[in-house]
Amino acid sequence: MTDANPPAPSRIALKGVRKSFGPKHVLRGVDLDVAKGESMVIIGGSGTGKSVTLKCVLGIIEPDAGEILINGARATARNREALLxxxxxLFQGGALFDSMLVWENVAFRMRHGAHRRPRAEAREIAIEKLRRVGLTPETADLFPAELSGGMQKRVGLARAIATDPEIIFFDEPTTGLDPIMAGVINELIRELVTEIGATAMTITHDMTSVRAIADRVAMIHEGEIRWQGAVGELDATEDPYVSQFIHGRAEGPIAAIR
Incomplete structure (x- = not known):
């Protein structure tokens, strides 16, 4: 009998991913599936393996064991450029080039990568992406240092969507922002991911962001996926690690381990 509602195919799949740095075992067998068009948010405390997981998917770090599949194909050093x-x-600190104008930052990949476009066309696209994140065309000819932190984050977001990617990664997208601007960025992320139809993978410890942008949530603890499920199930879980983390309690199994 055919399932009337078959599961969406995995856009990203991690299977038994392990990574150590000397004697420190950071990832101890991470298994995770992110469906096409899904917004997956990975939560967990500092040093639990969130960033290393993201870097493994991006190909910045090579796992010691296990495999990572993108659209069903194994990610390797050989096909890394095509995947990228x-x-x-969207990087945590913005990672804008100080010596480049805002539009040049947004259009960087269109001028230097596989999506190479003529300068005038790249600038036009960059201005349109800046408009999409709520910035005026006049912003295009400023330098990053002339912008507020929130505006810099928007520029970073415009750059992330500049080539209409299939998959977007967000590294602590609201770090350093006040609550109002963080809310604006969260709303923009949700709108843009939906508009583009992209798959999103975010790492954060900001529970407001989690609730705003996630379809599904996975908690990583001691290098393993401790819990995963729909964002609406997060508050109802009886897992003591998840409960302690999402409510910010000082007492609990995580504190006991530390």
């Missing part, structure tokens, strides 16, 4: 051309990334 389909990714977008």
């Amino acid at each position: 051309s389909r990714f977008g990334m």
Whole structure:
């Protein structure tokens, strides 16, 4: 009998991913599936393996064991460049080039990567993406240092969506922002991911962001996926690690381990 509602195919799949740095075992067998068009948010405390997981998917770090599949194909050093051309990334600190104008930052991949476009066309696209994140065309000819932190984050977001990527990664997208601007960025992320039809993978410890942008949530603890499920199930879980983390309690199994 055919399932009337078959599960969406995995856009990203991690199977038994392990990574150590000397004697420190950071990832101890991470298994995770992110469906096409899904917004997956990975939560967990500092040093639990969130960033290393993200870097493994991006190909910045090579796992010691296990495999990572993108659209069903194994990600390897050989096909890394082709995979990167389909990714977008919003970095935690913005990672804008200080010596480049805002539009040049947004259009960087269109001028230097596989999506190379003529300068005038790249600028036009960059201005349109800036408009999409709520910035005026006049912003295009400023330098990053002339912008507020919230505006810099928007520029980073415009750059992440500049080539209409299949997959977008967000590394602590609201770090350093006040609550109002963080809310604006969360709303923009949700709108843009839906509009583009992209798959999103976010790492954060900001529970407001989690509730705003996630379809599904996975908690990583001691290098393993401790819990995963729909964002609406997060508050109802009886897992003591998840409960302690999402409510910010000082007492609990995580504190006991530390």
